[in-house]
Amino acid sequence: MKGYDATKFERPSVTVDVILFTVRDNDLKVLLVKRNVDPFKDMWAIPGGFVKIDESLEEAAKRELLEETNVKDVYLEQLYTFGNPKRDPRTRVITVAYFALVNSEKFKLKASTDVKEVNWFSAYDLPDLAFDHKSILDYALKRLRWKLEYTTVAFSLLPEEFTLTDLQKIYEIIFHKELDKRNFRKKIKSLGLVKETTQFKEDVAHRPPKLYAKNKKIGEIVEIF
Amino acid sequence: MKGYDATKFERPSVTVDVILFTVRDNDLKVLLVKRNVDPFKDMWAIPGGFVKIDESLEEAAKRELLEETNVKDVYLEQLYTFGNPKRDPRTRVITVAYFALVNSEKFKLKASTDVKEVNWFSAYDLPDLAFDHKSILDYALKRLRWKLEYTTVAFSLLPEEFTLTDLQKIYEIIFHKELDKRNFRKKIKSLGLVKETTQFKEDVAHRPPKLYAKNKKIGEIVEIF
DNA sequence: CCAAAAGTGTTAGTGATACACCCATGT
DNA sequence: ACATGGGTGTATCACTAACACTTTTGG
Numbered sequence: 001m002k003g004y005d006a007t008k009f010e011r012p013s014v015t016v017d018v019i020l021f022t023v024r025d026n027d028l029k030v031l032l033v034k035r036n037v038d039p040f041k042d043m044w045a046i047p048g049g050f051v052k053i054d055e056s057l058e059e060a061a062k063r064e065l066l067e068e069t070n071v072k073d074v075y076l077e078q079l080y081t082f083g084n085p086k087r088d089p090r091t092r093v094i095t096v097a098y099f100a101l102v103n104s105e106k107f108k109l110k111a112s113t114d115v116k117e118v119n120w121f122s123a124y125d126l127p128d129l130a131f132d133h134k135s136i137l138d139y140a141l142k143r144l145r146w147k148l149e150y151t152t153v154a155f156s157l158l159p160e161e162f163t164l165t166d167l168q169k170i171y172e173i174i175f176h177k178e179l180d181k182r183n184f185r186k187k188i189k190s191l192g193l194v195k196e197t198t199q200f201k202e203d204v205a206h207r208p209p210k211l212y213a214k215n216k217k218i219g220e221i222v223e224i225f
Numbered sequence: 226m227k228g229y230d231a232t233k234f235e236r237p238s239v240t241v242d243v244i245l246f247t248v249r250d251n252d253l254k255v256l257l258v259k260r261n262v263d264p265f266k267d268m269w270a271i272p273g274g275f276v277k278i279d280e281s282l283e284e285a286a287k288r289e290l291l292e293e294t295n296v297k298d299v300y301l302e303q304l305y306t307f308g309n310p311k312r313d314p315r316t317r318v319i320t321v322a323y324f325a326l327v328n329s330e331k332f333k334l335k336a337s338t339d340v341k342e343v344n345w346f347s348a349y350d351l352p353d354l355a356f357d358h359k360s361i362l363d364y365a366l367k368r369l370r371w372k373l374e375y376t377t378v379a380f381s382l383l384p385e386e387f388t389l390t391d392l393q394k395i396y397e398i399i400f401h402k403e404l405d406k407r408n409f410r411k412k413i414k415s416l417g418l419v420k421e422t423t424q425f426k427e428d429v430a431h432r433p434p435k436l437y438a439k440n441k442k443i444g445e446i447v448e449i450f
Numbered sequence: 451c452c453a454a455a456a457g458t459g460t461t462a463g464t465g466a467t468a469c470a471c472c473c474a475t476g477t
Numbered sequence: 478a479c480a481t482g483g484g485t486g487t488a489t490c491a492c493t494a495a496c497a498c499t500t501t502t503g504g
Binding site: 180182183187190203204205206207208 | 466
């Protein structure tokens with residue numbers, strides 16, 4: 001800016017990385033890809049790629065996500081921009097990290113699009129990661145917890161219809177602690193975030209739980225816990 | 226990443242912009258600079274500049290701030306990265322915005338370092354701004370309010386010794402609403418964020434208020450209101 | 451003695467937490 | 478009939494919000 005010609009500076013590369021979380025099998029999962037090029041060949045990494053010169057950062061994030069997972073309509077928000085000059089050993093790469101939430105029923109991973117592997121890993125039991133991706137993931141996990149406390153993003157991890165226990169499990173898995181069932185239901189109902197359906201979940205070996213649907217209020221920021 | 230050569234992509238320019246807030250004269254102020262080059266020549270803008278190839282983003286932000294204001298030791302945090310391809314009419318520029326808080330007694334603006342003017346503006350009465358700087362500033366103001374609610378950053382707007390009324394004014398000015406004096410003091414004291422000194426503020430045309438100092442606890446995140 | 455801000459407690463209401471038993475279904 | 482999770486209410490405690498008068502100084 002001011003006095004300089006924007007074209008004459010030595011420019012860093014800019015990538016987006018997307019930390020995609022889901023809750024499945026009673027566990028918090030993160031999507032990782034296996035690198036098939038150096039540096040860090042054969043290590044697991046957060047999916048991402050270069051920002052094209054004419055696309056916005058969010059477009060780039062959505063595009064990468066679609067390429068890796070074939071999902072649209074995820075909850076997506078910018079997480080943080082990591083710019084340590086040494087974070088990529090080859091050249092200066094600044095990465096804008098996004099974090100995303102999906103209900104994993106919504107889609108199936110592409111059966112390995114490129115040569116590389118794609119897989120879900122437990123956020124609580126991760127392999128070694130390429131670059132500074134471990135610290136990016138740690139940061140994403142903090143942000144996820146924070147968001148769950150102060151907003152209604154948890155609902156983006158659920159299908160259209162769900163039981164209150166499903167919802168409670170989301171919180172328990174991500175906060176890594178148990179919550180009181182009665183207080184939880186009282187809170188959720190008093191906030192008016194859900195509406196009853198007339199449906200019940202079937203084929204369960206116990207009293208069938210009522211199914212609920214998301215209410216419009218979701219999306220507004222509401223303090224939850 | 227993966228399969229591509231990082232050096233062969235067309236690269237955007239990357240800048241940092243720093244939104245520096247202070248509270249003075251019973252008002253919330255933002256530091257702006259007047260541009261002396263196109264585009265947007267002679268318009269006011271958020272101070273910032275290009276990231277050098279071997280410095281981190283935070284280093285770049287600190288450097289820019291020092292160049293503009295000759296202040297060190299400000300509260301500084303990354304705000305958001307703006308990357309709309311059209312935000313700079315010349316070329317693709319991605320900007321990593323930081324927001325910063327200072328106690329304005331701590332320093333004096335350099336008497337116009339470069340050719341350009343530097344000045345404080347009321348956050349509630351801004352001139353037209355260059356680029357997308359108006360929306361960056363709006364976003365910064367939201368973040369500032371959020372931070373004041375959930376953390377103790379307000380203290381970084383105060384000198385070493387201050388009265389509880391000084392502190393309350395910070396909140397009132399930034400939230401743009403009045404707070405109850407007794408409840409406010411009760412809250413601050415119960416959180417143990419301040420310690421009494423034996424000093425009183427002098428030369429005031431009323432009962433002299435006691436001066437307080439910051440306690441170590443500040444810096445931990447504490448929910449305030 | 452007047453103006454101006456400092457300083458100080460109590461009450462009522464609201465929301466958070468802790469806690470235990472009966473119910474409906476599948477096997 | 479047993480196992481499994483579903484579903485419900487009450488009492489206590491802590492925090493929030495509303496509110497008015499006396500004190501100390503300078504002018």
